Amino acid sequence: MDIDTAAGDEETAALPEGFSHGDISQRLDAYIRNADVAEQALKILNARFPEKKGLAGLFSGPRAVTAEEFYLKREQTQSALAAANDVIECDRLIAEQKAEIARLNLTREQMLPWLPLDVPLSFAGTAKTRAFIGTIAGVYTLEALLEKVAAIDPELTLYAEIVNTGKDVTYLFACCPAGMTGQAENVLRQLGFARPAQNTSKLPKDKIASKEQRAENYRKRIEDSLKTIESIAERRHEIEILADYCRTRAEGFKAIGETGETAHTALIKGYVAARDLPYLKKVLESHFTVVIEVEDANEELAPVKLKNGFFSSPAESLVEMYSLPGPTDIDPTPLTGFFYYLFFGMMFSDAGYGLLMVLATTFVLAKCKPSPSMKRSMRLFRYCGISTIIWGLIYGSFFGDSIAVISERFFGHRIALPALLDPMNGDAVFMLILSIALGFIEIIAGLCAKFVTCLKNGDKAGAFFDAGLWITTLTGIALLAAGLALYAPLTTIGAVIAIASAVGLVLTQGRDKKNPIMRLFSGIASLYDVTGYVSDLLSFSRLMALGLTTSAMSAVFNMLAGMGGRTVGGFIMLLIIFPVGHAINFGLNVLGAYVHTLRLQYVELFSKFYEGGGRKFKTFSLKSKYVGLSDDNIKEEK
Amino acid sequence: MSLGTVMALFGAAIATIFAGIGSARGVGMACEVGMGVLAEDSSKFGKMLVLELLPGTQGLYGFIVSFIVLTKIGVFGGLQNISTFNGWMIFAACLPIAIGGLMSAIAQGKAAVAGISLFAKDESAFPKALVSITLVEIYALLAFLISFLTVILL
Numbered sequence: 001m002d003i004d005t006a007a008g009d010e011e012t013a014a015l016p017e018g019f020s021h022g023d024i025s026q027r028l029d030a031y032i033r034n035a036d037v038a039e040q041a042l043k044i045l046n047a048r049f050p051e052k053k054g055l056a057g058l059f060s061g062p063r064a065v066t067a068e069e070f071y072l073k074r075e076q077t078q079s080a081l082a083a084a085n086d087v088i089e090c091d092r093l094i095a096e097q098k099a100e101i102a103r104l105n106l107t108r109e110q111m112l113p114w115l116p117l118d119v120p121l122s123f124a125g126t127a128k129t130r131a132f133i134g135t136i137a138g139v140y141t142l143e144a145l146l147e148k149v150a151a152i153d154p155e156l157t158l159y160a161e162i163v164n165t166g167k168d169v170t171y172l173f174a175c176c177p178a179g180m181t182g183q184a185e186n187v188l189r190q191l192g193f194a195r196p197a198q199n200t201s202k203l204p205k206d207k208i209a210s211k212e213q214r215a216e217n218y219r220k221r222i223e224d225s226l227k228t229i230e231s232i233a234e235r236r237h238e239i240e241i242l243a244d245y246c247r248t249r250a251e252g253f254k255a256i257g258e259t260g261e262t263a264h265t266a267l268i269k270g271y272v273a274a275r276d277l278p279y280l281k282k283v284l285e286s287h288f289t290v291v292i293e294v295e296d297a298n299e300e301l302a303p304v305k306l307k308n309g310f311f312s313s314p315a316e317s318l319v320e321m322y323s324l325p326g327p328t329d330i331d332p333t334p335l336t337g338f339f340y341y342l343f344f345g346m347m348f349s350d351a352g353y354g355l356l357m358v359l360a361t362t363f364v365l366a367k368c369k370p371s372p373s374m375k376r377s378m379r380l381f382r383y384c385g386i387s388t389i390i391w392g393l394i395y396g397s398f399f400g401d402s403i404a405v406i407s408e409r410f411f412g413h414r415i416a417l418p419a420l421l422d423p424m425n426g427d428a429v430f431m432l433i434l435s436i437a438l439g440f441i442e443i444i445a446g447l448c449a450k451f452v453t454c455l456k457n458g459d460k461a462g463a464f465f466d467a468g469l470w471i472t473t474l475t476g477i478a479l480l481a482a483g484l485a486l487y488a489p490l491t492t493i494g495a496v497i498a499i500a501s502a503v504g505l506v507l508t509q510g511r512d513k514k515n516p517i518m519r520l521f522s523g524i525a526s527l528y529d530v531t532g533y534v535s536d537l538l539s540f541s542r543l544m545a546l547g548l549t550t551s552a553m554s555a556v557f558n559m560l561a562g563m564g565g566r567t568v569g570g571f572i573m574l575l576i577i578f579p580v581g582h583a584i585n586f587g588l589n590v591l592g593a594y595v596h597t598l599r600l601q602y603v604e605l606f607s608k609f610y611e612g613g614g615r616k617f618k619t620f621s622l623k624s625k626y627v628g629l630s631d632d633n634i635k636e637e638k
Numbered sequence: 639m640s641l642g643t644v645m646a647l648f649g650a651a652i653a654t655i656f657a658g659i660g661s662a663r664g665v666g667m668a669c670e671v672g673m674g675v676l677a678e679d680s681s682k683f684g685k686m687l688v689l690e691l692l693p694g695t696q697g698l699y700g701f702i703v704s705f706i707v708l709t710k711i712g713v714f715g716g717l718q719n720i721s722t723f724n725g726w727m728i729f730a731a732c733l734p735i736a737i738g739g740l741m742s743a744i745a746q747g748k749a750a751v752a753g754i755s756l757f758a759k760d761e762s763a764f765p766k767a768l769v770s771i772t773l774v775e776i777y778a779l780l781a782f783l784i785s786f787l788t789v790i791l792l
Contacts, residue, residue, distance in 0.1 A: 052693070276727070321764065321765050322765050428787060428791075429787065432783070453716070535776070537774055538780070541779055542779055545782055546695075548693070549698050549699070552706070553701075556701075559714060588691075588698070591687070596772065596775075598768065599768065599769055602768075602769045603772075603773075605768055
């Protein structure tokens with residue numbers, strides 16, 4: 001249902017006397033908690049066992065489910081929640097056990113050099129001997145060590161065994177008669193003797209084996225946990241539904257929290273689009289006992305919902321990205337949509353690329369079940385693609401000059417696509433003029449929109465003096481320019497219109513000033529705005545520049561691809577360079593066209609008449625991430 | 639090969655080199671910051687890419703001008719002898735996009751860095767960042783138009 005319950009909105013928040021907000025915080029919290037659990041579990045599942053989706057999956061919207069599947073019964077909720085909790089628990093265990101294994105590996109590595117030793121590390125000697133087990137600094141052979149010992153203390157009787165040697169360290173087992181302990185300790189200290197960090201009464205090889213055994217056990221447990229997670233991964237869809245279901249219920253409770261209730265009644269307030277009102281009334285009255293009261297919304301406060309036909313509705317996303325219409329604005333979508341398609345095509349300007357865009361977007365729309373917002377983008381780019389094809393044909397460009405290059409290089413005679421305008425061969429100046437002329441049309445359209453906006457807000461002076469006079473001034477200047485270039489009599493007409501309008505501007509632009517001198521002065525100063533219009537117009541030269549970029553880069557890649565000529569190597573070069581080169585060119589230029597067309601709309605068009613600042617109509621509906629209710633999707637589209 | 643041809647070749651070289659250096663630095667700067675933001679939130683990748691690539695057009699403009707010069711002097715078949723005078727003229731025509739491209743791409747890169755920081759803080763500010771960064775572009779565009787029109791009409 002399309003209702004905006006408008007949290008925190010002054011117009012809807014106030015409750016009449018006798019009504020109070022119901023307490024739902026506990027149930028709300030429970031649903032939010034469950035949704036969080038489900039989402040965390042899904043995150044783990046997606047990280048460990050990602051769902052396989054094809055190329056089509058990239059564009060597809062949420063999986064469609066029926067209402068029966070979506071509205072979970074109590075035991076379904078419990079079982080899905082248990083599964084989600086299992087996933088989280090298993091994931092936690094895995095992390096713990098991995099840490100444990102790392103710790104075991106560390107001790108095992110410390111023990112490893114002692115492996116050949118066949119007494120425990122804690123062995124201190126027999127009744128008559130004293131044993132020393134530990135490391136000494138430096139790498140020794142037994143011979144060298146004994147020599148060194150003899151050099152330090154010739155009297156000492158020391159039995160030594162080199163257990164192992166490592167980097168700058170010798171693992172030593174030494175033994176001396178119990179009576180010589182002091183002497184031996186003295187000698188060993190001078191050699192840099194240190195006892196091992198691990199002091200255990202087990203044999204090193206047993207100790208190592210037991211560590212390995214324990215690590216192995218942990219590894220098995222990790223595998224078990226992974227298996228558990230994998231088995232739950234098959235039930236991923238249940239958890240997805242759980243997550244969305246709980247979020248939706250939470251959303252519902254939040255809305256209920258904002259409604260008022262008495263012992264026996266509930267009061268719900270919200271906005272609904274006028275066109276949806278009869279349907280809403282019908283549904284409510286057929287299902288519930290209700291009293292419905294309708295008021296016109298306060299324009300200053302009401303949220304905004306755009307409504308456009310099939311041609312311009314895809315461009316709503318562009319307007320939304322900028323800012324929705326404020327209370328004084330008109331909906332700029334039809335205007336911006338038309339110019340967006342037109343200019344995008346002019347910048348991308350290649351029939352082959354346009355064809356690819358149309359085919360790809362049509363494929364996604366038909367086969368991938370995209371989400372509503374993805375659907376809107378796809379339709380936007382389909383219109384842009386059509387426009388690109390048309391401009392491509394005007395410029396005679398199909399993957400650049402590929403037809404000419406390939407026919408010449410590989411089939412001997414050149415067949416070129418006929419071009420109405422060829423930027424690379426002399427029509428460049430004309431293209432520049434065309435770009436600026438189209439820019440002029442968009443600016444005038446923007447000023448006309450300002451005219452309409454002013455009239456709508458009852459500002460007649462603004463409409464005629466601010467918008468109207470500038471329209472005539474600019475038209476006069478344009479006629480003057482056209483007259484100079486094409487047809488002399490236009491010059492006079494243009495000059496007369498321009499001068500008359502400029503006088504009008506000087507007389508009217510200072511109309512809010514009381515002092516007549518100040519009024520005249522700000523009138524004259526307003527003519528300085530003409531520089532703004534000039535820079536706006538120049539900005540449209542990007543229409544030509546980006547169009548050129550596309551065709552020049554295609555030309556380069558085509559030339560490289562055709563360089564090998566009619567040989568086996570040449571064909572291989574064609575097969576490799578052509579697709580790769582055009583893919584690069586497509587990517588770079590589609591981005592450029594998207595961004596720069598957007599800029600022309602936001603800076604050059606919107607600055608003329610559009611304020612923005614409207615609040616979006618936030619539908620009270622399923623805010624689903626993973627699944628979509630099939631019935632509701634249809635409703636959403638209407 | 640005449641001195642004129644050599645000068646024209648030098649022109650083609652500087653147009654690609656300097657505009658390319660500018661764009662490489664601009665895009666590089668923007669990408670460095672962009673990666674930092676992506677490390678926090680990888681879902682911003684699509685829009686981030688748009689902001690990162692904006693200082694890249696200058697390199698393309700320089701490249702186009704070079705390409706037209708190269709076709710003009712017949713590097714791709716039948717090298718022509720260009721008079722010394724014409725060679726210098728082509729060289730001069732390449733200067734605007736070479737220098738204008740270099741400076742504006744770096745300036746645009748700095749703007750892109752700031753725009754990305756803005757976008758990272760507030761996702762809804764994307765159009766504002768986008769528009770502000772493209773404001774720099776106009777000067778690269780003017781340089782390109784002058785170079786392009788001169789080269790193609792000479």
